[in-house]
Amino acid sequence: MSIEDIKEFSYHIGWRNRGRHPGRHASTQRGMGMEFIGHTSLLNYPDPRRIDLRQTLRDPMEQVFVRLFNQKSATPVFVICDLSGSMNFGAKERKIRKAADIAESVARSATRNADPFGFVGFDDVVREDWISTASFKSHRAIELAERLKEYHPEPVSGAGIGDVWRYLPRERSLVFMISDFHMPLTQLEGALSNLTRHHIVPVVLWDADEYTNLPENGITSVTDPESGAKRTLFLRKNYRNKIIESFEARRKAIYKIFMEFDMPPFYVEGDFDADMLTEYFHQFVAA
Amino acid sequence: MAFSQPWLLWLLPLALLPLVFQRTHSKSYSWLDMLPPDPLSDLIGLILKILAVLTLLFIVLGLGAPHTKQQEIERIGVGAQIALVLDRSASMDDAFSGSTTNAVGETKSAAAARLITQFVQSRKNDMLGMITFSNSAMYVLPLTENKEAMVAAVRATAGNALFQTNIGSGLTSGAGLFDNVPDSGSRALILLSDGAGRISAETQQKIRDWFDRMHISLYWIVLREPGGISIFDKNYAPNPDKALPPEIELFEFFKTMKTEFHAYEAEDPKSLQLAIDDINRKEKKPIKYLEKIPGKDLSSACFVLAAIIIALLLGIKYLEVKTWH
Numbered sequence: 001m002s003i004e005d006i007k008e009f010s011y012h013i014g015w016r017n018r019g020r021h022p023g024r025h026a027s028t029q030r031g032m033g034m035e036f037i038g039h040t041s042l043l044n045y046p047d048p049r050r051i052d053l054r055q056t057l058r059d060p061m062e063q064v065f066v067r068l069f070n071q072k073s074a075t076p077v078f079v080i081c082d083l084s085g086s087m088n089f090g091a092k093e094r095k096i097r098k099a100a101d102i103a104e105s106v107a108r109s110a111t112r113n114a115d116p117f118g119f120v121g122f123d124d125v126v127r128e129d130w131i132s133t134a135s136f137k138s139h140r141a142i143e144l145a146e147r148l149k150e151y152h153p154e155p156v157s158g159a160g161i162g163d164v165w166r167y168l169p170r171e172r173s174l175v176f177m178i179s180d181f182h183m184p185l186t187q188l189e190g191a192l193s194n195l196t197r198h199h200i201v202p203v204v205l206w207d208a209d210e211y212t213n214l215p216e217n218g219i220t221s222v223t224d225p226e227s228g229a230k231r232t233l234f235l236r237k238n239y240r241n242k243i244i245e246s247f248e249a250r251r252k253a254i255y256k257i258f259m260e261f262d263m264p265p266f267y268v269e270g271d272f273d274a275d276m277l278t279e280y281f282h283q284f285v286a287a
Numbered sequence: 288m289a290f291s292q293p294w295l296l297w298l299l300p301l302a303l304l305p306l307v308f309q310r311t312h313s314k315s316y317s318w319l320d321m322l323p324p325d326p327l328s329d330l331i332g333l334i335l336k337i338l339a340v341l342t343l344l345f346i347v348l349g350l351g352a353p354h355t356k357q358q359e360i361e362r363i364g365v366g367a368q369i370a371l372v373l374d375r376s377a378s379m380d381d382a383f384s385g386s387t388t389n390a391v392g393e394t395k396s397a398a399a400a401r402l403i404t405q406f407v408q409s410r411k412n413d414m415l416g417m418i419t420f421s422n423s424a425m426y427v428l429p430l431t432e433n434k435e436a437m438v439a440a441v442r443a444t445a446g447n448a449l450f451q452t453n454i455g456s457g458l459t460s461g462a463g464l465f466d467n468v469p470d471s472g473s474r475a476l477i478l479l480s481d482g483a484g485r486i487s488a489e490t491q492q493k494i495r496d497w498f499d500r501m502h503i504s505l506y507w508i509v510l511r512e513p514g515g516i517s518i519f520d521k522n523y524a525p526n527p528d529k530a531l532p533p534e535i536e537l538f539e540f541f542k543t544m545k546t547e548f549h550a551y552e553a554e555d556p557k558s559l560q561l562a563i564d565d566i567n568r569k570e571k572k573p574i575k576y577l578e579k580i581p582g583k584d585l586s587s588a589c590f591v592l593a594a595i596i597i598a599l600l601l602g603i604k605y606l607e608v609k610t611w612h
Contacts, residue, residue: 089317182318210317218608219331222316223309229319230309232332235608242323250321 003142007274008109013075013174013199014286023074023114031071039065075174076118076134077110078198079103079141082179083123083130083151084158085225089180091209098205098272099178100148105274106176107145111138115174119144120167122160123153131167157226158183165194178203181254188254192261201280202258202265211247214240289582291352298347305339314608335603342596349589354582362578364412367473367570368430370503371403372461373444374480374510375419376452383512383555395510398556399479400441406563407437414471416464417441420457421449430468432578452482454537455490462497473572474503481510483533491540504547508562509534511552518550 016028026035030045039055042048042064055065081103087096103119110117119141121130130148132141158179168175175198181188192200214235221232233239251267258265264284266277290296316322379396393401407415415437416430428440461476476498486494498505509518516523518538525531531539541548549569551562 086317089315095317180317182321207317210321215608217606219335219603219606220608221309221313221332222319222322223313224319225315225317227319230313231319231322232328232335233322234325234328234331239323239325239328242325243321246321246323 003108003139006104006108006142008105008112009274009277009281011109011113011174011278011281012285012287015172015199016070017073017075017172019073019075019171021074021116022071024072025075025113025115027070027073029071029073030068033069033071035070035072037068037070040068042066074115074136076169076171077106077113077115078118078120078134078168078173078175079106080120080122080161080164080168080175080177081130081148082158082161082181083121083127083148083153084183085123085153085155086158086180086182087205088153088225089210090207091213095180095205095207096151096153097149098268099203100145102176102178102203102268102272103148104142104145105272105277107138107141109274111136117141120164121148122164123158124156125160126163126167127160134169153225155225155228159187161191162187162194164191165197168195168198170197172198174199174201176201176203178205180205185253185257189257192257192263196261200261200263202254202263204254204265204267206247206267206269208269211243214243216240288353288585289356291354293351295347295351298350299344302340302343302347304343305336335600338596338600342593342600345589345593345596349586349593351586353585353589355585357582358580359577360580362412363573365571365573366410366412366414366471367475367572368414368416368465368468368471369410369474369570370416370418370430370461370464370476371441372457372476372478372480373399373403373417373419374452374457375421375425375444375449376481377421377450378481379510381512383510393556395481396444398559399510400444402556402559402563403441403479404438406567407434407441409567414468416461418457418460418464419444420453420460422451422453424453424456424460426460430464452480452484454478454480454484455486455494458486458494459490459497462494462501462503465501465503469577470502473570474501475506475566475570476503477506477508477566479508479510481512482515483509483537485533485536486540495544499545502546505541505544505549506562506566507538507541507548507550508559509550509552510559511554517552519552 013025016026018028020029022031027033039052042051045066045068047066050066050069052065052067056063059065079102081099083096087099088094090098107117107119114136116134116136117138118134119130119132121127130144132144135141161179161183175195177200181202181204217236219232219234221230223230255265266280375396379399380394382394383398412432414430414432415428417427417437417440419425419427427443428436431437458476458478461478465474497503511517516532516534518534523535525535530536538550541550549566551565553559553562
């Protein structure tokens with residue numbers, strides 16, 4: 001896929017960052033912006049270009065005032081991606097491939113918004129070989145995502161999610177967390193509680209073949225890609241309904257957890273549509 | 288229950304292979320915890336495993352060729368333990384009328400075979416054994432209740448033969464048939480010969496002892512050629528210059544036996560028939576005998592069971608999901 005084919009989405013953040021690097025997001029950084037925040041004396045802020053003549057003339061103490069503005073700054077954007085065994089699942093397209101597509105889209109959109117983009121992959125541990133440090137040049141991250149499309153996850157769990165926070169900057173960042181979230185809720189909760197510093201967008205990758213598109217009837221044997229456990233399934237209407245119920249209950253459970261941390265989840269079932277992500281930001285993030 | 292090839296049972300642990308190796312075509316699912324527990328599915332999984340184990344188990348058992356042990360049932364019937372000692376010397380292949388002229392008629396051996404076959408088939412609960420002899424004894428059949436084997440053995444006596452008549456060896460081997468066989472109370476040895484041979488004194492003593500010890504009564508059927516010496520000839524005057532003819536000498540020896548002895552002379556099939564009928568009449572005493580019931584072969588049953596289970600597994604395979612992933 002060439003870079004031009006990657007679909008972008010638009011995003012914004014509802015908070016002010018403190019980045020020095022000029023960008024497109026509201027910031028608390030003084031600088032050459034358009035956002036007026038007040039006056040101060042020339043001695044405090046010795047920038048003669050910003051002398052406010054009207055304020056200076058009105059001051060009985062005859063001080064010289066300058067106007068203060070906030071600049072717009074760049075916000076680091078990160079994708080943390082689950083590389084555990086379950087991401088290998090997928091009938092038409094493996095989840096890991098879809099995750100790579102989304103990561104590329106995020107990388108491209110971040111570059112368009114003049115934000116640095118970084119990538120962190122984890123499975124059982126945080127994978128140092130699947131890390132791309134934050135950079136204003138997205139090519140390296142896109143190249144990594146291209147490699148990710150052909151990657152076949154090893155049969156390990158996603159326990160590394162608990163350590164991801166160590167690899168993110170101290171500065172508040174926009175973090176897309178791509179996973180199927182097939183992990184114990186306590187593990188997820190523990191991981192999220194270390195990530196509250198950041199603006200997390202959970203991207204939940206589920207596949208219709210996991211529950212709604214199950215075969216009508218029949219016997220089959222299934223293997224867990226992470227633990228290697230095997231089970232025989234006798235699929236029938238009754239049991240299929242139970243599986244769907246189980247997934248719906250799970251959807252509620254992870255929704256509840258994410259909402260406790262004020263991180264509304266973004267579900268991707270079937271194809272990834274970048275416009276839906278734009279919609280997500282309009283819906284959930286105050287401009 | 289026993290196995291013909293018990294060493295193959297060392298393969299039995301192979302039956303556990305389905306428990307060790309998992310199904311290779313198992314589909315990958317993202318997270319099994321998402322699938323609610325289902326006792327029916329678990330049961331089917333368990334049954335499939337058990338069926339696979341049973342298939343291998345029955346195949347290995349079948350290879351081991353299991354069979355039930357042969358059983359012996361004691362029965363009481365009318366009959367005797369009879370050893371047939373047949374002369375196979377070449378002269379038996381002559382007709383009764385002798386070999387000198389262009390003989391026409393049934394040969395002695397053919398007549399004997401035919402009549403003995405009839406005799407065998409007319410007897411119900413006999414144990415019959417058979418020895419043939421010419422220049423030495425040939426062990427044909429141990430004492431058995433199997434009529435078919437006996438008839439086949441009689442039929443097998445036809446064939447080329449040698450020119451000698453070693454009666455002593457035939458008699459000792461015939462007596463040997465009774466060795467290690469439980470005494471049913473009625474034991475007889477039928478010696479069918481044409482002419483006779485001489486028996487050394489040592490062998491004579493041995494025969495006398497054995498017949499006495501094993502309580503064997505002796506029936507001797509002499510197939511006499513017309514014009515030959517008759518053992519019943521009262522007027523026969525031995526030539527003092529020569530040794531006694533072998534027939535007479537043998538007859539004299541048999542008469543000294545401690546057990547019962549009857550002699551018959553047959554000059555044609557008819558008189559042979561009469562002699563055999565007489566023996567048939569005499570040897571009818573109630574006897575105890577053990578009927579052997581052969582063991583049943585169970586290996587084919589094992590294979591059939593394995594085949595049924597494989598068919599069942601194939602049926603389940605047909606139910607298997609093919610459209611997923």
